[in-house]
Amino acid sequence: MRTRLTLAAGLVACALAAGAPALAGDPSHPSGGAGRTPDVPRALHPRTSSGDEPGTVAAPRTSAHPRTTTEHRVSWRVAPGVRYTRWTQTDARGPIVAHLLTVDPSTPGLRIDYASIGAVRRVAPVRDILARDHAVAGVNGDFYDIGHTGAPLGLGKDRQRGLLHAREDGWNNAFFIDRRGHADIGDLPMTATVLHHPRLAVTNLNSPFVTPGGIGIYTPRWGRTAGYGVTQGQHERVREVTVEGGRVVSNRPRLSSDRAIDGFLLIGRGDSADLLRQQLPTGTRVRAQWSLADHPQMAISGNHFLVHDGVIRAVDDTILAPRTAVGVDADTGEVLLLVVDGRTERSRGYTMVELADLMVDLGADEAVNLDGGGSSTMVGRNRRGATAVLNTPSDGFERWVANAVSITYHRPRG
Incomplete structure (x- = not known):
């Protein structure tokens, strides 16, 4: 049985580079044409990211386990080993809309990988990043140096291109596929x-x-x-x-x-x-x-562990925001990619503690928080088989981000 404890831990501040050149005029960044966003400068220079957005303060919980109702659940197979599920969940704080990709990494022909548009500094919509990998589904990835260099704050290793960016220490809480092909979450210096x-x-x-x-x-x-x-x-x-x-x-x-x-x-x-x-x-x-460390096949970092060794590590239960998270079910080996919409009447967003609670309820023994706010984006094949944005990004369009978690499928021969 998983231990539902919350450990008090200091939150790591998001250190953004000061005085760096803006993305506009930087040749390593897209300048329009192929992008889908209606307002490229706004997409490249969003007012805030989830790392520094003041956010909406959540109402206090009326109990440790508030009563919730779940409705409007829909689900379909995106590809072999990949299932998408959406539902609305309501409690005393209000409703949220959740989007879940359940992925079985052991499925023949299925791969989970790091994805980016090219140069480490280059940003693009999640849909374009995943298209480069011919992915069937995926979500946005790491926090990034928004409005400055555009580079991710942590680490990223691609199966084909190897280690692209990293730090010795300080932003190494990562989701990864280890040398044996198993999904895991941990610290990767x-x-x-x-x-x-x-x-x-x-x-x-x-x-x-x-x-x-x-x-x-x-x-x-x-x-x-x-x-x-x-x-x-x-x-x-x-x-x-x-x-x-x-x-x-x-x-x-x-x-x-x-x-x-x-x-x-x-x-x-x-x-x-x-x-x-x-x-x-x-x-x-x-x-x-x-x-x-340990030479994983792929890896991508987030900022905080939500759940580690079955124990809830999140401490913030006050700020509501759109959220993206990745978790691993140790019993089944499944990978759980979750996006919670926010900043709308239909979906208020989640606090970090609520996000951790939901990941545990979904079966995660390990989970890490990825970039959220306007960056939170889930892409996958819809019921008609077309690739589409499956959630509702809070900016009103796809934000240009640094990288993504990609899921590809190629039918095995024979």
Whole structure:
């Protein structure tokens, strides 16, 4: 039996890069044409994300387990091993509309993967991101540096493209498929090194900002350089080392902006900038490597554990918002992708505690919170077999986001 306990834990603040260049005019981001949003600037620069939206304050609960009613339940098979279910649930706080994808990863021909539109910094509607993977269904993914670099705040590993972005520590609560093909949720720290230079402490890979005092690696998969956005506006004691063909070709105290990356960059802050200046003069041979703990096949991070080891970890029961979550049922191995609509009369949204409660009720022993607010989007095949947005995004249209959890299906041969 699952333990329904709530642990008091501090919430991790969402650290957004300050002073970074806006997305408009950044060639690594879409500028219209193929996008479906009626107002591209508004889509790229939404007023708020779920990370900093003040939100609606929920009415106090009248009891620990308020009476609820469930109605208007509909369900259909999206693909072999994938089922979509929608229902309305009402309690003393008001109604919500929930959307659930139940996925059996053991289904032959079925895969769960990380998905993005291309460069780490590039944003797009969830439907376009999933179309790139020829996905049958999926949901939006990680929180991202909204209005600045556009890059995800945490980690992302794609089955085909490998580890695309990550942090040594600080935003590593992730959903992943392990080396044996089993779904799980846990902490996935990154290890990155500059070979033969142990004093160079690499803290970030293609991150929206370099940890103060640390070193970030930026590869061609990042997109075009973002200048002092990746140092949060810091201009003093920063250093950019350009490595091409395995050798340092430049080592300078200024950061480049809007430039394609050939090879990779090392960007240091504070003491690490001084070490880069001292240890990597022009002409030095340099190699770097990076990986995630336990080498999962795919991974994507969220901000907080909702449920961990069967115990509810969420503590906020006051702020209502649209929510997206992913969970794993340890008994069946099923993956649960949940979106709760919000900010409408039909659906008030959920608090974090309510989201965790629902994930437990659905069977999740592990669950992590993904980006919410206007980012919350579920895409899948509808009853007619056409790919469509299945929930009601609170912005009134599909927000442009950094990445997604994708589900693909290819009929096995034979």
